[in-house]
Amino acid sequence: MLLQLDFTIETPIYRQIHDQIVLGIASGKLSVGEKLPTVRALAIETGVNVMTVNKAYQFLKSEGHISTDRRGGTVIAGGKSVTTADKVLGELRLPAASAKLSGMSSDEWLDICIKAYKCEEENNNDAT
Amino acid sequence: MLLQLDFTIETPIYRQIHDQIVLGIASGKLSVGEKLPTVRALAIETGVNVMTVNKAYQFLKSEGHISTDRRGGTVIAGGKSVTTADKVLGELRLPAASAKLSGMSSDEWLDICIKAYKCEEENNNDAT
Amino acid sequence: MLLQLDFTIETPIYRQIHDQIVLGIASGKLSVGEKLPTVRALAIETGVNVMTVNKAYQFLKSEGHISTDRRGGTVIAGGKSVTTADKVLGELRLPAASAKLSGMSSDEWLDICIKAYKCEEENNNDAT
Amino acid sequence: MLLQLDFTIETPIYRQIHDQIVLGIASGKLSVGEKLPTVRALAIETGVNVMTVNKAYQFLKSEGHISTDRRGGTVIAGGKSVTTADKVLGELRLPAASAKLSGMSSDEWLDICIKAYKCEEENNNDAT
């Protein structure tokens, strides 16, 4: 599990770390119970500040994606995170509108949607 | 077309204005050629700074969603905006992961996707 | 609303700020809609770092006690925060045990409990 | 008397051990003169570091809850521990404020308080 951070885009680094770990869990690249690097280790590995990594971890923790064992490590937590259908729908409305306005048909749209879901299953070889 | 702005969430106001206008176009609530309020008018109406509205308009213009008529008005442009399948896929990956991690099945996910696309067609009576 | 921070005790500063604001709201010293000082202002006023105040504010925000208006200020939010009877009971068990082991009677215990609740109503003149 | 430790919460492990023993004494599950396991034994049993258990025992000893017999064992001490009404009140203020802000009435609050005190008397069948 190697993180790919882009320091030039506007997405905050802690957000990028967070997102990639969430994607990693969803795709199975990170399995439940697996140990994550320590904040310091990941900070050195990625070349960012400890507090930045810490912020990402705190974020993930508050969502229930990871949990920190007081005896030392941080691991992927198994518990389902909380997201409602309504919240997801809200996140999808703008992409759907963009797709539509760019001339995408309903089928093309659904095709991408299927890919996005499946994509988190086995083949993540072509995407970050 | 009334904008509903929330000043407490993390989404920037100019982004909210932009998004709602895009959604308005996609849903047909705003039709091609329709005149938008002036920057100043919309600023007063929504209670935000003129610069904020201006930024949203600039954004929409750069995407080709609206165009400024030399004689003064700003109208909805008809041209197709530019969005690639890859870009849409990128925007969908995180929502897809969230949905999956919250225990949503493939079918439930697609159901929401269909809704998101259809939702921008006729019945916007329950949404902003 | 003046904060009294103690830099010698083990309770983190951001926690002290958080707690005193919560107590302030409960006691009515801070009313709904009232404007809080900016992070910078409070940082200067109390002599701590901006990020420390920021952390306390983030904490309060996540609990729904305050909300930040993107146009500038941070205000006391009216919405009820979420705490269950079970959670409160959990927090009370240890104090109750301590009270009991120090020889306090049931009546004395309840007397203190009543005081603790009432105390957040009008007369905060003798407590921090 | 089995300890239930949670390594993922923010409460330090030594604190959890301490608290549960205090609760055990208050509830009568641990009676005066009863022998506690040795530091080493409890460390193995719970899977934590010896130093951690030791710290909890030192803490309990300093409060007068337990005492070490010269011949080797550690037993529950009978003497009253020291806690003032003011100290208890201080510990109750934040929980009281939380309860209040979550919409709890004075009666509901007192109900929980009574439960917390009574709970440490006979029926600990449902609590740790």
Place this chain on the structure above:
DNA sequence: GTGGTCTAGACCACG
């Protein structure tokens, strides 16, 4: 001016 983000470096509680 406001909050959000990041850095480099430090100290401490915990285990």
Place this chain on the structure above:
DNA sequence: GTGGTCTAGACCACC
């Protein structure tokens, strides 16, 4: 060694 906390100073997005 691990994470939690704090600092001083900085840059940036937003309004």
